[in-house]
Amino acid sequence: MLNPLVEKPNAQxxxxxxxxxxxxNGHYSPPPKDKxxxxxxxxxxxxxxxxxxxxxxxxxxxxxxxxxxxxVDVRRTDETTSHWIMKSGDxxxxxxxxxxxxxxxxxxxxxxxxxxxxxxxxxxxxxxPGGKGTIATVLQxxxxxxxxxxxxxxxxxxxxxxxxxNLRHFKALVETGEIPRxxxxxxxxxxxxGDMKKSLYGEKIATPPGDEQIAS
Amino acid sequence: xxxxxxMGTSNVETLTVPDPxxxxxxxxxxxxxxxxICGSDLHLYDGFIPTMEAGDILGHEFxxxxxxxxxEVTNLxxxxxxxxxxxxxCGSCAFCKKKLWSACDNTNxxxxxxxxxxxxxxxGLFGFSHMMGGYAGGQAQYARVPFANVGPLKIESDLPDxxxxxxxxxxxxxxxxxxxxxxxxxxxxxxxxxxxxxQFAIASAFMLGAARVIAIDRFSERLxxxxxxxxxxxxxxxxxxxxxxxxxxxxxxxxxxSCIDAVGSEAHSxxxxxFYDSVKTxxxxxxxxxxxxxxxxxxxxxxxxxxxxxxxxGLLDKIPFGAAFGKGITMKMGQTNMHNYMKPLLERIxxxxxxxxxxxxHRITLDEVPEMYKVWRDKKERVTKIVIDPWAEQKIA
Numbered sequence: 001m002l003n004p005l006v007e008k009p010n011a012q013x014x015x016x017x018x019x020x021x022x023x024x025n026g027h028y029s030p031p032p033k034d035k036x037x038x039x040x041x042x043x044x045x046x047x048x049x050x051x052x053x054x055x056x057x058x059x060x061x062x063x064x065x066x067x068x069x070x071x072v073d074v075r076r077t078d079e080t081t082s083h084w085i086m087k088s089g090d091x092x093x094x095x096x097x098x099x100x101x102x103x104x105x106x107x108x109x110x111x112x113x114x115x116x117x118x119x120x121x122x123x124x125x126x127x128x129p130g131g132k133g134t135i136a137t138v139l140q141x142x143x144x145x146x147x148x149x150x151x152x153x154x155x156x157x158x159x160x161x162x163x164x165x166n167l168r169h170f171k172a173l174v175e176t177g178e179i180p181r182x183x184x185x186x187x188x189x190x191x192x193x194g195d196m197k198k199s200l201y202g203e204k205i206a207t208p209p210g211d212e213q214i215a216s
Numbered sequence: 217x218x219x220x221x222x223m224g225t226s227n228v229e230t231l232t233v234p235d236p237x238x239x240x241x242x243x244x245x246x247x248x249x250x251x252x253i254c255g256s257d258l259h260l261y262d263g264f265i266p267t268m269e270a271g272d273i274l275g276h277e278f279x280x281x282x283x284x285x286x287x288e289v290t291n292l293x294x295x296x297x298x299x300x301x302x303x304x305x306c307g308s309c310a311f312c313k314k315k316l317w318s319a320c321d322n323t324n325x326x327x328x329x330x331x332x333x334x335x336x337x338x339x340g341l342f343g344f345s346h347m348m349g350g351y352a353g354g355q356a357q358y359a360r361v362p363f364a365n366v367g368p369l370k371i372e373s374d375l376p377d378x379x380x381x382x383x384x385x386x387x388x389x390x391x392x393x394x395x396x397x398x399x400x401x402x403x404x405x406x407x408x409x410x411x412x413x414x415q416f417a418i419a420s421a422f423m424l425g426a427a428r429v430i431a432i433d434r435f436s437e438r439l440x441x442x443x444x445x446x447x448x449x450x451x452x453x454x455x456x457x458x459x460x461x462x463x464x465x466x467x468x469x470x471x472x473x474s475c476i477d478a479v480g481s482e483a484h485s486x487x488x489x490x491f492y493d494s495v496k497t498x499x500x501x502x503x504x505x506x507x508x509x510x511x512x513x514x515x516x517x518x519x520x521x522x523x524x525x526x527x528x529x530g531l532l533d534k535i536p537f538g539a540a541f542g543k544g545i546t547m548k549m550g551q552t553n554m555h556n557y558m559k560p561l562l563e564r565i566x567x568x569x570x571x572x573x574x575x576x577x578h579r580i581t582l583d584e585v586p587e588m589y590k591v592w593r594d595k596k597e598r599v600t601k602i603v604i605d606p607w608a609e610q611k612i613a
Contacts, residue, residue: 177288180322184237
């Protein structure tokens with residue numbers, strides 16, 4: 001193998017396959033394409049915490065309602081299974097979820113095993129290059145169904161954006177102990193257009209409450 | 217409480233709205249004792265910043281007394297006197313750790329809007345559009361201040377409000393503009409715009425070692441103030457004045473070592489390009505009028521530095537990038553990393569090195585605010601800086 005550059009004091013070894021399929025043999029791979037009624041989203045965040053702390057916070061599924069939008073209740077039903085309730089507008093959706101892969105401090109993968117949503121996903125925690133925090137990468141797929149259409153119909157947030165926002169909430173909560181919010185602050189009369197725009201800005205979706213147990 | 221609400225382009229009203237409440241564990245509620253109108257508020261007034269909505273409370277330069285603190289606030293208590301920075305920073309993300317406070321990751325609840333426009337989101341700001349966080353502002357009697365452990369600067373001396381109020385934005389902004397200009401001892405510096413930020417940039421340029429500061433504006437009261445700080449002034453609206461020629465004449469033909477654009481997106485010009493940009497922005501083919509930016513890129517010397525504290529919001533047209541590349545210039549810009557400057561600048565005020573209150577021209581009540589936005593925008597009176605006492609009932613003259 002050719003080795004034209006020998007001086008690289010801080011370079012890290014390139015993995016054969018990067019997590020969540022971000023790289024393969026040192027080359028970037030785009031996220032999977034939406035097709036056959038399946039939609040995909042891949043998103044990542046740099047979090048100032050350790051992979052172990054992030055794993056612990058994410059794995060505690062009963063805390064999910066504190067940082068995931070519209071999730072009102074999660075109950076553990078077994079070591080690897082849980083029951084999820086989501087409320088979007090006045091519509092309630094329930095499903096069961098099962099953990100497929102559980103690698104403490106590294107990775108969690110799950111899929112639904114019944115109920116009104118069909119989705120599967122994984123989250124990977126790995127030390128950021130140079131040891132500057134942890135990169136959390138989420139890869140999630142949805143089957144278009146009640147969950148996706150309810151989101152879009154009632155709150156104007158598509159499920160892809162919801163995954164991105166949830167990771168953002170998770171990061172803020174871990175790093176600062178709270179999720180930034182402006183709902184319920186004072187303002188003058190909004191008028192009709194202002195009310196419409198609230199939906200457009202995603203401000204109609206309640207910001208999850210946050211919980212200090214998750215702050216690192 | 218009473219608050220100044222944006223109700224549409226060129227329309228602000230002083231209305232009675234509910235008092236703010238604690239919403240997060242690191243919040244504090246501040247009873248505002250002094251607040252101000254910023255030149256950048258005029259960009260909102262004129263509808264130049266997208267995602268403003270009817271009912272938004274304006275204002276991002278304020279100070280006051282801590283009224284109530286959230287349960288995680290440890291370094292402030294009821295009764296403390298504080299100046300609040302206009303940028304909101306969490307203090308724990310990778311950017312805050314690098315002291316790039318205005319790039320904070322965790323304070324913009326509407327980060328997705330800014331990501332769509334700019335690629336990434338900066339910190340939340342008070343009273344400055346939904347894209348910038350949608351936080352209620354400080355032209356009001358009370359405000360909710362998030363991350364109160366990180367932002368507010370405690371004032372423990374008995375300096376009057378007016379001397380420390382501008383630590384909330386324009387003094388640090390002017391100072392960072394001078395710092396970004398990479399001024400070295402003996403340098404020649406040109407500053408466009410002698411409003412409040414320009415004034416503090418002039419003062420800071422001298423503090424950082426500039427030998428000559430050239431200040432450009434068209435209003436005699438501002439130019440007088442600039443001269444009082446020791447700058448040489450150029451009135452671009454005078455007959456036969458060409459700014460580029462003036463800057464060559466005043467720098468021995470080499471051009472200024474550093475140029476500072478303290479004007480931003482709504483520049484005015486006497487020349488044809490001013491008309492060109494006005495038409496294009498009205499047709500929504502361009503969002504900003506970058507007249508000063510173009511001029512400064514042209515004027516700065518070879519290898520010089522261009523610092524931009526003036527606010528730009530969107531897409532700019534006809535930027536002479538060839539000139540920037542051809543001369544090998546450095547450009548530095550952005551929202552102020554407030555938290556780096558508030559304390560050192562407070563020390564300069566306490567030492568008596570500078571009294572920032574010299575720029576104040578008007579002292580008003582909240583009820584007078586809507587009228588004063590118009591007066592300032594239309595440059596009807598000799599306005600340099602408007603300060604508001606949110607509790608005064610009677611006109612303050």
